[in-house]
Amino acid sequence: MKENEKLVGRCPYVTAQKVLSGKWSLLILHYISEKTLRFNELQRLMPDLTQATLTRQLRALEENGLILRKVYHQVPPKVEYSLSDIGIEFNEVLEKLEVWGKKYIQSHFQAHLEPDI
Amino acid sequence: MKENEKLVGRCPYVTAQKVLSGKWSLLILHYISEKTLRFNELQRLMPDLTQATLTRQLRALEENGLILRKVYHQVPPKVEYSLSDIGIEFNEVLEKLEVWGKKYIQSHFQAHLEPDI
DNA sequence: CTGCATCCTAGAGGATACTG
DNA sequence: CAGTATCCTCTAGGATGCAG
Numbered sequence: 397m398k399e400n401e402k403l404v405g406r407c408p409y410v411t412a413q414k415v416l417s418g419k420w421s422l423l424i425l426h427y428i429s430e431k432t433l434r435f436n437e438l439q440r441l442m443p444d445l446t447q448a449t450l451t452r453q454l455r456a457l458e459e460n461g462l463i464l465r466k467v468y469h470q471v472p473p474k475v476e477y478s479l480s481d482i483g484i485e486f487n488e489v490l491e492k493l494e495v496w497g498k499k500y501i502q503s504h505f506q507a508h509l510e511p512d513i
Numbered sequence: 514m515k516e517n518e519k520l521v522g523r524c525p526y527v528t529a530q531k532v533l534s535g536k537w538s539l540l541i542l543h544y545i546s547e548k549t550l551r552f553n554e555l556q557r558l559m560p561d562l563t564q565a566t567l568t569r570q571l572r573a574l575e576e577n578g579l580i581l582r583k584v585y586h587q588v589p590p591k592v593e594y595s596l597s598d599i600g601i602e603f604n605e606v607l608e609k610l611e612v613w614g615k616k617y618i619q620s621h622f623q624a625h626l627e628p629d630i
Numbered sequence: 631c632t633g634c635a636t637c638c639t640a641g642a643g644g645a646t647a648c649t650g
Numbered sequence: 651c652a653g654t655a656t657c658c659t660c661t662a663g664g665a666t667g668c669a670g
Binding site: 551552553556564565567568584588589590591592 | 651652653655
């Protein structure tokens with residue numbers, strides 16, 4: 397689980413893989429890319445994550461420099477998440493990924509399902 | 514670890530995340546996208562994976578329909594890996610990802626290191 | 631509202647040895 | 651050459667409860 401560490405920071409693919417390893421990272425980035433969001437807004441958008449997990453994923457993305465965390469010191473607390481510069485650049489990837497993901501779903505899940513989320 | 518299963522096949526991001534969850538999947542796809550490769554060629558390109566791990570990653574990519582596995586029944590055996598149709602389409606993502614990954618590395622790893630792999 | 635602390639489990643992936 | 655078969659460790663992430 398640690399043998400690719402030496403490639404992080406050198407190989408763009410290994411580095412990207414590492415940064416995006418969170419199970420929900422792509423979805424979170426997608427939502428935040430559309431609009432700055434508060435913690436509970438993200439929760440409502442993704443009811444399948446627990447609070448603890450959402451927190452961890454957000455921390456990881458923040459530590460990796462993809463998102464910004466702005467805290468309003470007030471009661472009750474308010475925290476907003478937005479994309480960093482490099483996070484904004486990731487939109488290019490996200491767009492291609494969405495297109496590809498839809499094609500993939502079309503070709504692998506032929507059943508009629510509810511619309512995308 | 515199973516709570517996003519219901520979104521696989523519906524949400525392109527969750528689906529993509531799942532398909533690409535292997536630690537080496539992006540790198541493997543990158544190499545195969547350039548050229549059909551044999552098992553031992555992949556091994557030599559990525560000396561950090563053990564045989565067992567490489568096999569598992571390839572199996573996963575094959576099961577997810579991204580790569581093709583062609584077996585030549587001869588002695589010694591010969592197996593070639595190449596991209597499937599949907600795998601070829603993934604090149605669009607890969608290209609953007611590589612560009613972004615390099616930018617990310619530039620902005621986060623300022624030290625002078627050996628060239629990319 | 632936005633977390634952190636704790637516990638727990640599944641499974642990814644590394645190491646090593648063996649095989650048709 | 652291209653794998654299996656084991657074993658073992660580690661950590662991501664789910665569940666739940668508490669807190670400023």
